[in-house]
Amino acid sequence: MELLEKILAQHSFLKDLEKKYLQLMVGCASNVRFDAGTFIYREREDANHFYILRAGKVALEIHNGGCEAITIETLAAGDVLGWAWLVPPYRWHADAHVLEMTRAIALDGKCLRDKCRDDHHLGYELMMRIVPLITHQLQATQLQLMDVYGVRK
Amino acid sequence: MYTVFENRQGTAVPESLPNPLLPVPYRVLQNKRNTHDVFTLDVEPVNGGNFPHFLPGQFNMLYFFGKGDAAISISGDPTTEQPFRHTIRRAGVVTQALEKLKPGGVLGIRGPFGVPWPVKEAEGQDVLLVAGGIGLAPLRPAMYTLLANRDNYRKISLFHGARTPEDLLYVTELEQWRSRLDLQVWVSVDAATRNWMGDVGVVTKLIAKASFDPLNVVALICGPEIMMRFTIQELEKIQIKSDKIFLSMERNMKCAVGFCGHCQYGPHFLCKEGPVFRYDQVQSLLGKREV
Numbered sequence: 001m002e003l004l005e006k007i008l009a010q011h012s013f014l015k016d017l018e019k020k021y022l023q024l025m026v027g028c029a030s031n032v033r034f035d036a037g038t039f040i041y042r043e044r045e046d047a048n049h050f051y052i053l054r055a056g057k058v059a060l061e062i063h064n065g066g067c068e069a070i071t072i073e074t075l076a077a078g079d080v081l082g083w084a085w086l087v088p089p090y091r092w093h094a095d096a097h098v099l100e101m102t103r104a105i106a107l108d109g110k111c112l113r114d115k116c117r118d119d120h121h122l123g124y125e126l127m128m129r130i131v132p133l134i135t136h137q138l139q140a141t142q143l144q145l146m147d148v149y150g151v152r153k
Numbered sequence: 154m155y156t157v158f159e160n161r162q163g164t165a166v167p168e169s170l171p172n173p174l175l176p177v178p179y180r181v182l183q184n185k186r187n188t189h190d191v192f193t194l195d196v197e198p199v200n201g202g203n204f205p206h207f208l209p210g211q212f213n214m215l216y217f218f219g220k221g222d223a224a225i226s227i228s229g230d231p232t233t234e235q236p237f238r239h240t241i242r243r244a245g246v247v248t249q250a251l252e253k254l255k256p257g258g259v260l261g262i263r264g265p266f267g268v269p270w271p272v273k274e275a276e277g278q279d280v281l282l283v284a285g286g287i288g289l290a291p292l293r294p295a296m297y298t299l300l301a302n303r304d305n306y307r308k309i310s311l312f313h314g315a316r317t318p319e320d321l322l323y324v325t326e327l328e329q330w331r332s333r334l335d336l337q338v339w340v341s342v343d344a345a346t347r348n349w350m351g352d353v354g355v356v357t358k359l360i361a362k363a364s365f366d367p368l369n370v371v372a373l374i375c376g377p378e379i380m381m382r383f384t385i386q387e388l389e390k391i392q393i394k395s396d397k398i399f400l401s402m403e404r405n406m407k408c409a410v411g412f413c414g415h416c417q418y419g420p421h422f423l424c425k426e427g428p429v430f431r432y433d434q435v436q437s438l439l440g441k442r443e444v
Contacts, residue, residue: 059353071345073354078362099350139383140355144343148377149286149316 004029007105011052013080013129021122024115028108033101034058040081040096047090048110050082056102060094069095073140083130083137085109086116173410176216176261181254182236188320190243191287192252193228195236196260205265207231209272209294210401210429213264214409215239217250224406224424226291227265232301237262240290240322266409268429270295271399275371279308281363283384285356285376289313289322291401291428292375296330303335310337310363314356314380317342318349337363356380357387367391375401382440385432398432419444 005026008014014022032051034040040051040058057076061069072094075081084092086109116123179196186192194215198204207227216222223245229238243252254260272295280299284292292311299309311330315321321340331338339359341352352359357380372388374381381400388398404423407415411425419438421427438444 057350059347061347068346071347071349071353074352076352076362097347136358140358143355143379143383146379147316147343148380149314149320149343 028111029105032106033103034098036098036101038098041092042095043092045092047084047092049106050085050109051104051106053077053079053081054103057100058102059097059099061097062094080133083133086130176263178259179262181256181258184254187322193240195238197236204237207265208269209298210270210291211265211267213262216261217247220250221247223247228290228293230297231294232297242287268427270373270429272298276305279365279370280306281310281372283312283374285314285380288376308365312339312356312359314341318345357383360387367393372398395433395436396431399429401428
């Protein structure tokens with residue numbers, strides 16, 4: 001637990017979080033490991049956890065029926081995987097496919113959601129940390145949609 | 154004799170062109186395909202003689218007789234005697250014609266022109282090179298220069314973004330650079346299938362992962378304008394000052410010596426005052442739809 005607290009306290013996602021909330025996060029955290037080739041979650045499944053990646057590589061993939069899956073983003077050590085646990089309807093929007101054996105800290109999003117409902121300040125703190133992740137992904141998607149490396153029209 | 158002008162660093166550019174508006178005939182030695190729409194032409198002067206000296210980031214006007222000319226950055230190694238090398242993306246009438254040139258074919262070249270990357274000024278500092286798509290071509294001579302004088306620089310990091318793995322430029326060279334212990338190389342594509350084991354996502358995201366000193370770094374950026382704007386946003390987040398950021402701008406160049414005004418960018422003529430600008434020189438213009 002002490003080690004988990006140290007790791008979480010040092011991560012930029014939880015930087016400057018009040019100690020009582022940090023300890024609450026530690027209570028919702030566990031070390032997990034995923035082998036290459038497995039899926040951490042799949043599209044449309046319930047989103048009840050999120051992950052702070054410590055090692056390895058994960059691809060966010062979308063697919064169109066029987067077609068080959070397309071990777072839209074890869075995440076690696078230091079990245080936070082998943083925000084759908086905090087945004088209704090709490091379902092994943094893509095598959096998280098493990099490319100390289102991955103170690104992470106899993107946080108129980110369902111438990112945190114309930115606590116946010118009871119403590120709006122905690123909810124605000126977590127929202128202020130999750131919204132930049134969503135914004136980043138939105139901006140990245142905009143750039144990808146613009147096909148900026150294509151021929152100028 | 155053409156009167157030279159001075160660039161930002163006070164270097165005379167070009168050194169001594171007999172007539173900057175007169176194309177010199179060059180013969181194609183090799184036309185190598187890089188990707189489905191990018192190719193590299195190696196050329197030598199038809200009449201023999203030395204290759205004009207060029208600096209990293211400078212460009213030539215490549216003239217296909219009967220079709221017209223196009224401004225193309227020099228992508229070869231300025232530190233060694235090599236044929237003039239240009240990496241070109243097929244984008245219009247002239248580049249479509251250039252793409253079809255075979256060894257022995259002749260084209261006209263004027264140049265080199267333009268303000269180069271500040272590789273000399275970057276000595277003693279960390280250097281970031283951020284290239285989007287074909288933007289790696291104008292940065293490659295800068296990388297060659299940095300590597301030829303490796304001891305004069307601290308950490309060197311190259312970030313290259315492309316549309317797909319198939320659109321990556323200079324793959325063999327990227328692999329060689331990646332294997333060096335004195336270089337950080339990050340490559341990312343916008344989208345990929347499962348065969349690609351590298352990074353996927355916008356190239357700007359990788360900047361935060363690299364190790365460098367934001368207080369002692371020079372950033373050289375070349376790529377689509379919107380990608381350069383997003384890159385600058387990331388660099389500003391980590392407190393890199395605007396006078397440490399350099400970008401290569403692209404507009405339609407014609408005369409290449411500041412006569413015609415085709416490449417006007419606000420108060421600047423890109424061909425003469427650019428294409429490489431310090432960010433604070435163009436900060437107020439960048440991102441303006443009307444410019």
